[in-house]
Amino acid sequence: MSSLLVPPALRPWVAGVDVATADHSVAVDLPDHASTLLLRRDRRELVALGPRTRASYHLGAAGHSCVRVRLRPGRALALFGRRPGELTDRALPLDALPGLDLDRLATDPTGALTAALADRPPPxxxxxxxxxxxxxxxxxxxxxxxxxxxxxxxxxxxxxxxxxxPKRFARIDRLRAVLAAEAGRWSEIAVAAGYYDQSHLTAEFRHFMGVPPAAFTAGRRPAADRCVP
Missing domain, CATH: 1.10.10 (Arc Repressor Mutant, subunit A)
Incomplete structure (x- = not known):
């Protein structure tokens, strides 16, 4: 997966843009408090993804490529026309989005998004x-x-x-901070991330990721589902 630089004009709307290509390895979709716009590049299919309250593990067909646009909090309603609560832990196919050129989104994601959102008032x-x-x-x-x-x-x-x-948003954000942390003692990571102690971190990690942190980092993870082609 490669991450693209988000230009200043997009930052009121977009938290991150990634391009990913499946390679037969297991992919992990982390819990996320953000909504995401996904484009399957091979089919030019758009999908709106709501917040994820649990991690998912899947094995994609090699060569399938997608563009993922992670939105800033509260932008999904204006962009998708659907309330985020209707999308939580769900994916919704989209026919199109006004002003968004799918061919350009596939090849120049930030340029296509900038053109589509340039005239919209900032949230x-x-x-x-x-x-x-x-x-x-x-x-x-x-x-x-x-x-x-x-x-x-x-x-x-x-x-x-x-x-x-707000509380679930904060819990997911704290878990993502743990997942992004550099390797170290779990007790120290727990304190730095704002957990009461290591046992609190372990319980929260198991809740969201399906396994405790030591098992996850060792590669002992839940069985992966195969992506629908």
């Missing part, structure tokens, strides 16, 4: 502030106070915009 930054605070382990009550919202109102707005409650 509100309030959700970005909430997401950043939650990722920094700020309690929900403190996030609500920072945004001058009641906790119930924050939960409703956040869940409507992302498809996840």
């Amino acid at each position: 509100s930054g309030q959700l970005d502030v909430a997401a950043r605070l939650l990722a920094d382990a700020t309690p929900v009550a403190a996030v609500a106070a920072r945004l001058r919202l009641g906790e119930r109102r924050l939960r409703a707005l956040f869940t409507e915009a992302t498809g996840l409650s």
